[in-house]
Amino acid sequence: MKPKTLVIDTNNLLMKSIYVNAHLMNNGRFTGGLYGVLCQLGKQLKIHKPTNIIFCLDSPPYSRSKALPEYKSNRKRNTGIYKLVKISREQIRKFAEFVGIHHYAIQGLEADDLIANICLDAKNKSDIVIVSEDSDLFQLLSIPEVVIYRKNDFYTKEMFIKAYPRVKLPDDWAWIQALTGGHNGLPGIAGIGDKKALKMTIENAIPKTKETKLYFNLAKLPYERKRNPKILTPNEIPKIDTIKDFVLQEFGIKLPFNLENSLEKMKG
Numbered sequence: 001m002k003p004k005t006l007v008i009d010t011n012n013l014l015m016k017s018i019y020v021n022a023h024l025m026n027n028g029r030f031t032g033g034l035y036g037v038l039c040q041l042g043k044q045l046k047i048h049k050p051t052n053i054i055f056c057l058d059s060p061p062y063s064r065s066k067a068l069p070e071y072k073s074n075r076k077r078n079t080g081i082y083k084l085v086k087i088s089r090e091q092i093r094k095f096a097e098f099v100g101i102h103h104y105a106i107q108g109l110e111a112d113d114l115i116a117n118i119c120l121d122a123k124n125k126s127d128i129v130i131v132s133e134d135s136d137l138f139q140l141l142s143i144p145e146v147v148i149y150r151k152n153d154f155y156t157k158e159m160f161i162k163a164y165p166r167v168k169l170p171d172d173w174a175w176i177q178a179l180t181g182g183h184n185g186l187p188g189i190a191g192i193g194d195k196k197a198l199k200m201t202i203e204n205a206i207p208k209t210k211e212t213k214l215y216f217n218l219a220k221l222p223y224e225r226k227r228n229p230k231i232l233t234p235n236e237i238p239k240i241d242t243i244k245d246f247v248l249q250e251f252g253i254k255l256p257f258n259l260e261n262s263l264e265k266m267k268g
Helices: 010-020 032-048 079-099 111-122 135-142 157-163 171-180 194-202 210-219 240-251 257-266
Strands: 004-009 052-056 102-104 127-131 146-150 153-155
Touching: 004 010, 004 032, 004 111, 010 032, 010 079, 010 111, 032 079, 032 127, 032 257, 052 111, 079 102, 079 240, 111 127, 111 135, 135 146, 135 157, 135 171, 153 157, 171 194, 171 210, 240 257
Parallel strands: 004 052, 004 127, 052 102, 127 146
Antiparallel strands: 146 153
């Protein structure tokens, strides 16, 4: 049986956690983002019992901006939310360092790129479960070992083929993201939505201009190939009582029951 690696798109999960747990504070510090991540981690540990866990984080300024200065400029930026993201990222880093979870960040790359690099390195070596709502990652379903956990369910290559029977992975999906802009903040092509981009891709009717080729290169995962074999090496998780004390003392958070229960089951 292959080892199983749980890969968490941390920024993607954080955004959802921050909105859902916006009320959670301790001694004037926001803890809702970290709490949401801990709850999801517990859920995934119970389901998968992975041999390795990796948190992937964005690390701006992004390398894509060198090729396209207006990259992500069309996103509305809520400074309050992004401040909470920054706080939560630091809390997750501290937690991950203490627990022994790999927290993976490379200057200039986004979590999508890191996840893609992990999947390529793990090919034929480890099953990969990606926790993310980001549909850009569908490109990675071309790798047999990959499944994506999104919207409280698993999304597999077979499910993708059923939904998009004439779309070839990974390049066709990257072209669709290039034309529409996708979730990666690309400008896209004016007047082209999801249905039109799908039709153009299937019919091989995409105008291969300098602009569309640039957008494709930016949409394709990974944007930069970075090999880090050590990231797939499991770290030992400390005793549950130690984790409980650390999370409570450092952040004022009582360990979510699902995480506590999952860690107890993993001890044996």
